[in-house]
Amino acid sequence: MQVGIDPARIEMYNLSAAMGPRWAEICTEFTEQVRQLGPSPVRPSSKNTGN
Structure with missing residues (x-):
């Protein structure tokens, strides 16, 4: 299954x-790496957050 997260x-x-x-x-090290990548393009759906 693919979820669209950058490897x-x-x-x-x-x-x-x-x-x-x-x-x-x-x-x-990993925190710095992810910060350099910028915000995640994957956003949770509001229907999955219980709101």
């Missing part, structure tokens, strides 16, 4: 619980 906005990692510092690095 640059999705990453998957397999880390152990002992890799907290590496997790923090990954989060910081």
Whole structure:
């Protein structure tokens, strides 16, 4: 199934619980990457938000 999300906005990692510092690095790096991509073109439908 395709949902139209840019693959640059999705990453998957397999880390152990002992890799907290590496997790923090990954989060910081990925946050910056997504910020550079700009706002997501995928918008939730108002009928799916319960409003």
